[in-house]
Amino acid sequence: MDLKKILKEIQSWSVAIIIGFVLSMVIGIFIIQPYKVDGYSMEPTLNDTQRIYAWKINHTLDKLPDYGDIVIIDSRVERDRSLMDDFMEHPIINLFSGKGDEEIFYVKRVIGLPGDTIEVKNGNVYRNGEQLNEPYIKEPMVTGTDQVWEIPEGHVFVMGDNRNHSNDSRSIGPVPQDHVMGIDSF
Numbered sequence: 001m002d003l004k005k006i007l008k009e010i011q012s013w014s015v016a017i018i019i020g021f022v023l024s025m026v027i028g029i030f031i032i033q034p035y036k037v038d039g040y041s042m043e044p045t046l047n048d049t050q051r052i053y054a055w056k057i058n059h060t061l062d063k064l065p066d067y068g069d070i071v072i073i074d075s076r077v078e079r080d081r082s083l084m085d086d087f088m089e090h091p092i093i094n095l096f097s098g099k100g101d102e103e104i105f106y107v108k109r110v111i112g113l114p115g116d117t118i119e120v121k122n123g124n125v126y127r128n129g130e131q132l133n134e135p136y137i138k139e140p141m142v143t144g145t146d147q148v149w150e151i152p153e154g155h156v157f158v159m160g161d162n163r164n165h166s167n168d169s170r171s172i173g174p175v176p177q178d179h180v181m182g183i184d185s186f
Contacts, residue, residue: 021092028090029083030060033182035072037107041160041167043138045070046107046184054182059086064177065156067127069110070184073158073175075167076104081178105181108168109136112149112157120170121146125159138162149174156180 037050046052054072058065065071074081087093112118112127119126123141125134141163147170151157155174160166169175 024092025087025090028092029056029086031056034091035105035107035182038103038105040165041162042070042107042109043162043165045109045136045161052107052184054184056182058183059178059181062177064113065110065180065183067110067113071108071110071156071158072181072184073106073108074104074179074181075106075172077172077175077179081176106158106160106167107184108158108160108166110156111159111169112151112174114151114153114155116151116157117148118151118157118169119146119148136161139164 032053032055034051034053037046037048037052040048052070052072057063074085088097111125111132116127117129119129120141120143123143125132125141138161149157149169151174154177156177157169157174159168159170
């Protein structure tokens with residue numbers, strides 16, 4: 001085999017690998033990305049370690065999710081997000097950087113949208129004064145004092161289905177729209 005033929009074959013494979021990598025990055029950043037449920041906050045709807053795929057079109061187009069959508073959020077609500085965050089959080093980049101174990105992404109259900117008033121009292125959730133019918137929750141919510149949130153423009157309010165074991169908007173506050181990474185596609 002001559003060296004010229006070997007180099008041409010290597011070049012051909014290199015181009016295919018680069019194209020595959022770029023396509024994978026574009027798809028993962030802008031269209032669909034896998035996530036793993038970490039914990040029990042979405043039981044009985046989703047289980048610990050369950051793999052889900054999030055449609056990222058709403059995130060890409062900066063569109064709000066709907067009531068009841070199961071979303072993946074970036075829980076670091078106190079900081080701004082950028083396109084570089086989306087790039088650095090891609091599974092392939094995480095694989096090489098070793099940062100895949102960070103627990104910054106939460107899987108939750110959308111309860112409130114901009115302009116809504118969310119109230120938790122007597123173990124129930126109220127949106128704009130009306131009690132929500134929530135057949136998906138695991139068990140009645142144990143609450144302390146009543147709480148009320150006004151959802152600002154460009155934010156959503158999210159809660160886990162296992163309310164007694166969920167770190168959600170009740171503790172981190174309303175989530176900026178650009179922190180909604182995607183909508184579960186199950």
